[in-house]
Structure formats: C-alpha cells, structure tokens
Amino acid sequence: MLRSVPSKSQILRYVKGLLITWKLRWRGVDCEGRVVVAGPAPRIWSKGSVKIGNRVLFRTTSRRTSIAVRGDARFEIGEKCFINDGVEIDVWKSVEIGPYCFIGNNTRIADTNYHEIDQGAGPRVDSISIGRNVWLASNVTVLPGVSIGDHSVVAACSVVTKSFPDRSLIAGIPARKIRDIEAADDYIRPG
Template identity: 45%
Template sequence: MIKQIQNAIALCLSNYFPRIGFFNRIRWKILKAGGAGIENSHIWAPIDIRPFGCLKNIKIGRGTFVNTGFRCGVPNGVIVEIGENCAIGPRVSIETVNHNLSWSEKEKWGVKKKSVKVGDRVWIGSGVIVLPGVNIGSDSVIAAGAVVTKSFPERSIIAGVPARLIRRNEVD
C-alpha cells in the first residue's frame, strides 16, 4: 500500500509541474524516486502509468524523450522497457494487458499479460498504440497512428493499422 501511495504521489507531482525547462529536467527524477526505472530522460507531462504502485515495472533508457499524453499499462508480472535515445510522440499508448476474446463462466473476460520492449534509438510517432507482447528492434521508426500488433526486427520502418513493415531503415 505504501508503494502505491509513493507511486501515486510521484506521478501526480510529475504531472502537476508545468512543461518548462527546469521542470522538464527534473520530472524523470521525481518518477525515479517513485520507483520507476528511468535514467536521465526528458519527459513532458502529463503521462499516465497504470495501475498505481507499478512504476517499478517501467524502464526508460538514458536520453529518451517522452512527449505529452504517454499512457502505459504495466501491472505486476509484466515490464515495459524503452531503450536509450528514443523519441516517443504525443498520445502514444503502450499496453501490456488484453482481455480474452470470449467470455467464459470460469474466467469471465479474463486477461492476458505480456511485456513490451522497445530497442534503442526508436522513433514512435504520434498516436501509436503498441499492444501486449510486442518487441521493436533498435533503429526503427513507427509512423503516426500505427497499431503495432506484432514484433519487428531492428531497422524497421513500420506503418498502418495493423502495422506492417514498409521498408528497412538504412541508418549508418
């Protein structure tokens, strides 16, 4: 219970501060103090990490930029890991939980949880949704509005609903 309160305070504080220089530089430190595995990153508020008490289940690498409206569901039993030097656009949603496709008397709707991993130097465009169990390889780009339902190797340029490989990213 104390961890949940600590997480909630850290999340509320980090979202309360305005989006200006000084607060942008310390926001990640507040989230880290609340239990998140965040290194020197640039995070614009507001962000939504659920459920309360699960900040420890998110890891964000050094140099990563997270824009406003980031949403991440990371209950116990799963982890969201975002690599170093990534760019996360506004209103990106990374989900780790999905319901069963059919209702049963025993499980009701039930849930399935799977971790998500984003490699280093990945650019995720505005409004992207990443679904449970997805791994995105390093040096990839995900176009705005894509719904990523499966994993992609490094150096992928991904777009669409559902997302598909458009071409390989020829980076140096």
C-alpha cells in the same frame, strides 16, 4: 574557452528538473540521473518497479503523461528518451524502452488487453520491449507481446500488434513492415 552564462529560464528549468527528480525518488522511482520536464510533472502511479534513465525528457505542455505500473510489474526507460504530450503507458507485467527513443504525442503502450476475448481465456498480459533509438510517431498504439527492434520507426496512427526486427519502417492498422531503414549501430536520431 569561454562558457556562456546560463539564462534565468535555463536555471529555472534545471532546478525544476532537480526538484521533480527528487520527488520521483522520494516516491520510490529509481532515477539514474536528472529527469527533465517541460510543463507539469508526469503522473507516475506505481506499486511495481520504475527505473528512469538519465536526462529523460517529458514534455507535458498541453496534456500530462500518465504511467501506471501495477502489482509487481516492471517499467524501465533508457537515457535521453523524449516522451511527448499525452503519452499513456500501462504496465501489468513488463515494459522496457531503450535509450534515445522518441515517443510521439498521444501514444498508448499497454502490455495487457484488459478483457478476455475468448470465453475463459482471461485477459492477455505479455511483455513489451522497444529497442534503442526507436521513434514512435504520434497516436501510435503498442499492444501486448510486441518487440520493436533498434533504430525502427513506427508511422503515426499505427497499431502495432506483432514484433518487428531492427531497422524497420512500420505503418498501418494493423502495422506491417514497409521497408528496411539504413542506420549504423552507433547512429542516434537527431532530436
């Protein structure tokens, strides 16, 4: 079987990915494999634990992705996820994103609401869990305490305020379940 010779741009992308992976590891990020970046490297500010799966792709061609992990918080993203332009992830406790997820541009994921709503209650801080093969379309906001089940899809501009089971089509402000999605357990959404 003949193998094609990689182009110069493919080689440069590969080397860039290796350099960014090395830089992230040097800064204390646990990379399970190679990180792939199209554009400038994402901004990752961490005092807590950060784990990035193999071949996670960050596309930052128009606006850089920003990930902040504070104190002893934990952020984990599974293998072969795609993170689009301008995604902001703010972790005060725990955010976990499963493998094969698509995170659309300008999406915001924060496990805190930053300020108290009721007098004396303090800000809400609660873990976020996003399952396997989930697609968050552009401009989605995911709020504290949310769990999104495997194979689910969240429509553009939705604000997710509560948890949803596997295989849910979710949309709206606040988001609600529109219908069930048909997907086998081993299904991987093509990218």
